[in-house]
Amino acid sequence: MYGSVTFPGICITWGLVVMVMIYSVGHISGAHFNPAVTTTFTILKQFPFKQLVGAILASGALYLLFDPKAEHFYGTTPVGSAVQSFVLEIIISFLLMFVISGVATDTRAIGELAGIAVGSTILLNVLVAGPISGASMNPARSIGPAVVMRNYKAIWAYVLGPMIGTLAGGFTYNLVRYTDKPLREITKSSSFLKSLSRNR
Structure with a gap:
């Protein structure tokens, strides 16, 4: 709003915040901060309204703190069409969900590094897509500010895009995750920290 944070700074901050939250509450909530991700995990059985309410409350807090003008809209609107x-939202949401599926749901992955992997993916997605679409990847992240500041420009793209992308990413990972390796070989590399402690 005041030009004190550069665009790369926004990307880094966004990625680091998600990483910190995953390590802070991932063991409680499964680190589902994104309705599109949660819906993919529940295979469209329910829409997580709590996350949407949280996004609206957070957007309301920002509005009260900074009293932004219309040109300072902190939601997501297209720069182009x-x-x-x-x-673009489909593509970056696909990448995000593919990484989340790999590091958070597959027991063969190095679970302790999940926060770094997901945070880095968000950083890269925002760096590439931010100047074009705003890099939402999250319906709640777009709906919250839209409701508070009454700016619904192309909101459909930020609801449908992440939903389609995360569903495609989750299903694609499920297609490639299966292996013929024996269980002993798979579980050997399941934990980075455990392998370090064994080697000491």
Whole structure:
């Protein structure tokens, strides 16, 4: 809002915040801060309204703290066409969900590094897509500010895009995750920290 944080700074901050939250409450909530991710994990059985309410409350807090003008809208709106942002949101949400599926749901992954992997993916996604679509990857992240500041421009792209992308990413990872390796070989590399402690 005041120009004190550069765009790369926003990318780094965004990635680090998600990483910290995963390590802080991932063991409690499964680190589901994104309705599109949660919906993918529950295979469309329910929409997580608590996350949407949380996003609206957080957006309301920002509005009260900074009293932003319309030009300081902190939601997501397309720089180009709505279709361009829609397609881009599908792609970056696919990448995010693919990484989350790999590091958070597969017992063969190095679980202790999940926060770093997911945070880094968000950092890279925002760095690439931020100047074009705003890099939402999260319906709640777009709906919250839209409701509070009454700016619904192309909101459909930021609801449908992440939903389609995360579903595709989750299903794609499930297709490639299976292996013919014996269980002993798989579990040998399941924990980075355990392997370090064994080697000491």
